[in-house]
Amino acid sequence: MIIDANNIESKSIFKADICILGGGIAGIVLANELLSTNKNIILLESGSEQYDDKTQGLYEAESTPSIFPNPRASRLRFLGGSSNHWENSTERFSPIDFKKRDWISDSGWPLTYGELEPYYTKAEEYAKVDKGGYQFEFWKEKFNSTDIFSKSTLFSSTVSKSSLYPTQFYREYGDNLARAKNIKIITNANVVNLKYNTETQVVNSAIFRTFKDEQHQVDANTFIMCFGGIENARMLLTFNEKYKNKLGNEYDNVGRYFMEHPTVRAAHFLPLQENKLDKIYEGTIDDELYITARASLSEAAQMAHRTNNLRMYFTKRSKIELSAGISSSHIISNSIKNSETPEEFGGHLLNIIKDIDHIAEAFLRKELDTSFFDSTHEFGGYQIISMIEQTPDRNNRVQLGKEKDSLGIKKVKIDFRVTETDKEKTWTTLELLAKDPSIQSIGRVRLLKDRDSRIWTSQLGFGQHHMGTTKMSDNVKSGVVDPSLKVFGTKNFYISGSSVFPTGGHVPPTLTIIAVTIRLAHTLKSTILT
């Protein structure tokens, strides 16, 4: 049953066994998994079944660093959450992503890959990417491809998969939930606080409001918060203002260790004549799945070279897109704007002269919306796009600002940087790729170190994956939730989503979000609910 909070009586009190806060991917999966318990479930969703600008505005941050996108633009606040606009790119985390690595501070999950593995299979069914597995060998044979890393001891080819079209979780599973007798989905229900008993450590109620300024509450035995990587921290910090950090924040960990997947375009791959990469590396379709092969650094190599995990894929580019001259012209023009002379001025000038046709083409495209030089559109090579595992950094954090949103909840301010160490580790991995014997027979790699400052600032991309702000730990001093995802200091309050990830891995987090959520449902079913 779906209930619009705008249509309920003033100061309503709902009773339930389980209250799920948030109807995004994690909330929907959790509700779906718990349906079979026949317990009464209430799911509170801030939005409704459709996008609404006023509700979306609740994501607006007070401040973010200039390089970092405002969460208002990267998340979606209605049923289905960000699955309403995701690419559905999925891959499992690697076993090494869960391990304590002495060269990555604060790494290590309190659970192993093996413990999560059984839940990945079901997670793949949810995301509709379960056909064929993730083994490169299977897809290589299917597409009659060659493995470019067959001779390599450091790198291997792995695949990521997306379903076509991307799975929108509310559209896919919403009917099932709406038809169920033991669940109520309350829309336009914005959670603003909890009622928590500091003596018993029990959360008794969730308070929610509407834009009509009506306030209601849900009383339940168990609460699970699934608001997303930034909002989980924001709301937990909000609750803790009232309850003096008793909810998982005794050691000031809530909002800290905020991680993303910085994405850099720091190298080009230039294949030998007539030796383009097989279509599997460029991305290809097979029966409602989009398959892309990419380069993966082995666990042994990561250990030997003390690097972070990294996902590298090859994107086909034209000559104009790989032009060093265009990049140099940007560097020079930026320097002139700042009244500076760039380093290696002569080299940049030379690049411009060499690529004058590409620069002219870019200018004509921009100013006159027309194309002039045919050759600039010809295949030029591949851009190597690297999605980086970030080292957890206590100073990268989500905090409450001073400004409030239209419901009176403080907006977030976000501190975020990519450390020099993480940048160096990225260059190390790209260097290893450039020198790998498997590359020698198919092409050469150009590292764009001369563009370093732009690569890590104006050209820096993000996976839009928000992680780590309510991290899982077996120790209250270093985390917010325990390995069962229960918030420290509480007996019945849980969190799910990428905010519980202690490290972010090197692949999009959604499949792992679903896996940890199914695991949580399993835990709840086998312990608390029986």
Added chain:
Amino acid sequence: MTNLTRRKFCSLLLLTIAAPIGSSSADAIAPNSIRNSSNEPSSALNECESVYKEWIKNEKMSPAQYFFQKIQEYQLNPQQTSEATTLDFEHNNFFEVNGLKLGKTEASFLAIIGSNIAM
């Protein structure tokens, strides 16, 4: 003869002579322009020129000296640049130009071409 025509002439002449020796190397740094007669070969040749300039800046030995010494050391003949590159990659013997990682032997060969263009 314009500068560009002279460059084209010199480079095409060199490539004709050296094609069996350095095909893989030239292709590697200029994947789609150098062998396509309809394309302007200047970008590949500019790369060779850059290799040459980088070489004389950093190396004591001339590119030709290095090339023949290395070929001998690897017990190859000058037509086997590709094999020399394989061995360079295996022995971590690299030369970097504008971020491009090349086997040092192929780099010396490209520098030989570049030296003629830079004349």
